[in-house]
Amino acid sequence: MKNIYLLFAFISVVGFSQEKYLTKSGVLNFEASVEAFEEIKATNTNVTAILNTANGQFAALALVKGFRFKNALMEEHFNENYAESDQYPKAIFKGELADFSLENIQNTYSITGTLSFHGVTKPIENVSVEITPSKNSFNFKGSFEITPNDFDVEIPSIVSSKIAEIVTVVFDFELIKKSD
Numbered sequence: 001m002k003n004i005y006l007l008f009a010f011i012s013v014v015g016f017s018q019e020k021y022l023t024k025s026g027v028l029n030f031e032a033s034v035e036a037f038e039e040i041k042a043t044n045t046n047v048t049a050i051l052n053t054a055n056g057q058f059a060a061l062a063l064v065k066g067f068r069f070k071n072a073l074m075e076e077h078f079n080e081n082y083a084e085s086d087q088y089p090k091a092i093f094k095g096e097l098a099d100f101s102l103e104n105i106q107n108t109y110s111i112t113g114t115l116s117f118h119g120v121t122k123p124i125e126n127v128s129v130e131i132t133p134s135k136n137s138f139n140f141k142g143s144f145e146i147t148p149n150d151f152d153v154e155i156p157s158i159v160s161s162k163i164a165e166i167v168t169v170v171f172d173f174e175l176i177k178k179s180d
Contacts, residue, residue: 019053019102021138021175028062029170032148037162042067042078049173051138056100058111058140060093060171082153083118091117097129105133111142118151136177143170 026047032040044067049060064085069075079085095113112125124144132139145166148155155163 020050020178021053022048022050022178023173023175024048026060026171026173028060028067030067030167031170032164032167034162034164038074039070040074040163042069042075044068047171047173049140049171049175051097051140051175053100053102056097056109058093058095058097058113060173062091064089064091064117082148082155088118091115093124095124095127105131107131115146118153120151122146122150138175139172140175141170141172143168145169 025045026049028044028047030042034040044062046066047060047062049058051058064083065079067075067078067083069078093113093115095111097109097111100109107130109129109131111127111129112123114121115124124146127142127144129140129142145168147166148163149165
């Protein structure tokens with residue numbers, strides 16, 4: 001029930017039009033690994049994303065506890081000590097594709113918007129997005145970089161050398177045309 005409410009609230013953020021493409025199974029990865037130390041990498045395969053093709057508005061929502069690590073203890077530490085996912089359960093991106101036109105689809109667009117994570121909202125600018133259209137869908141993918149410090153995530157000095165200062169976020173969404 002909570003996910004249904006989030007989806008409706010999410011769709012209303014993007015706006016109403018006849019041409020919306022969405023997914024509830026988008027993939028979001030992040031990596032903060034440092035060479036010579038244990039890999040710090042997680043994947044969330046239940047990201048909700050929506051593209052309004054009438055105006056190029058895009059939004060994505062990930063439940064923070066949906067990120068899976070190879071190491072269960074690392075996942076626990078991420079949720080309890082770093083992301084504080086009980087207090088900050090969602091990560092939300094809202095943005096707009098520059099010069100998007102459904103009639104004249106290009107392979108690459110730039111998206112600018114805001115990312116809200118860990119109670120902090122920061123601008124994310126000029127992210128390159130590859131779009132591959134098919135009959136009733138778009139593959140929508142790209143990546144960007146952030147720092148834990150940008151979102152007030154405190155890294156204890158005892159482990160700071162084992163966690164990258166720059167975190168790479170990679171997204172891949174198969175957005176399917178929503179039937180009205």
